[in-house]
């Protein structure tokens with residue numbers, strides 16, 4: 532490797548391989564933000580949003596329920612059959628949200644959702660519903676998992692706050708999600724009642740609690756990042772005293788932390804690459820922590836670092852390949868391929884690079900450099916995601932309170948499909964908590980958190 536590459540790696544490693552000393556201020560900063568969010572009303576860019584979910588399933592619940600799960604890319608509408616013993620069966624209709632839908636009129640977007648719900652009830656899962664339900668004579672209950680911030684005022688009411696993930700819908704922010712959905716159902720003649728709104732993190736926690744009732748954290752690590760955990764109602768002082776007193780003493784409520792929007796530059800170790808990414812983003816200064824680590828951004832961070840190597844003449848012979856110079860032109864999925872590619876001549880990685888045009892063909896050394904950059908970016912992502920877990924363990928005092936395993940339900944493509952992510956997260960947790968405690972932290976995959984969680988909350992909150 533050239534001296535220029537060596538020097539650059541030294542510099543970048545010192546910024547991206549976070550040591551215990553570098554993790555400490557982030558965890559402290561997160562815990563301070565938890566405390567602040569617990570007392571600050573959920574307006575504007577809200578954090579620590581009460582879900583009004585105070586019950587967790589015990590795994591024995593049964594029945595068929597409807598759920599809808601909207602994430603950054605896909606809409607999933609499902610009929611979820613809870614079979615008891617923590618077992619579920621899900622029938623879903625899945626649709627991709629196009630950029631046109633994501634950036635257009637709210638009413639068109641909600642009509643599209645209503646059409647998908649109708650397709651599920653009248654076609655795909657027709658056999659699971661009664662004649663009255665299909666012909667809209669009887670109301671069907673729906674749990675809506677909304678992977679965006681909502682200021683919840685009750686389990687089934689909530690004002691849509693600013694959406695990330697490329698959504699800029701007209702006439703949606705500031706409106707009640709239940710009203711928007713019911714209006715669309717009415718336009719389609721559907722008799723569907725939204726009786727639970729939940730963030731995907733709350734859905735993940737609840738869905739995982741169905742199979743493991745000891746779950747204490749729900750983490751999403753996908754296009755975005757966020758987490759939920761139970762907090763004693765008496766500590767959630769942003770709720771009125773009257774509201775808090777209406778729950779029996781000792782009740783815990785799931786909180787959507789919206790940890791994605793945590794973090795100012797006073798404690799996040801933002802690098803120059805994070806700052807460039809943020810400056811070029813259509814929502815600058817929003818979700819700074821999320822932009823440092825989640826699936827939507829890892830590829831772009833890798834590309835920005837690679838550009839510095841190219842400029843120093845240490846990569847691709849010093850020429851920016853055509854197609855690589857534009858922002859967002861190196862998707863995170865490419866990184867997975869590079870890190871996973873064990874072929875002798877790195878054929879898979881070469882194939883990815885064939886999407887760009889080179890002055891001189893890329894060499895094995897180029898691929899080794901690019902792969903090492905991917906590893907650095909992904910290792911920092913893992914450490915930063917673990918920091919959220921560590922902060923929630925400390926906030927709940929789980930590390931002192933119990934000798935049992937600490938169960939974290941994790942959902943999301945970045946966690947599930949990015950190579951070595953789980954090992955890297957464990958390594959960061961070990962760095963922070965030491966071997967003994969970190970061995971008790973179980974990161975368990977909570978698949979279909981949104982759909983199953985939505986159905987479970989719809990069931991738990993039925994009137």
Ligand code: BGC
Nearest residue numbers: 678679680695751755756757
């Ligand atoms: C959203 C959260 C969501 C998270 C994970 C973030 O961008 O603001 O509401 O939970 O992504 O999907």
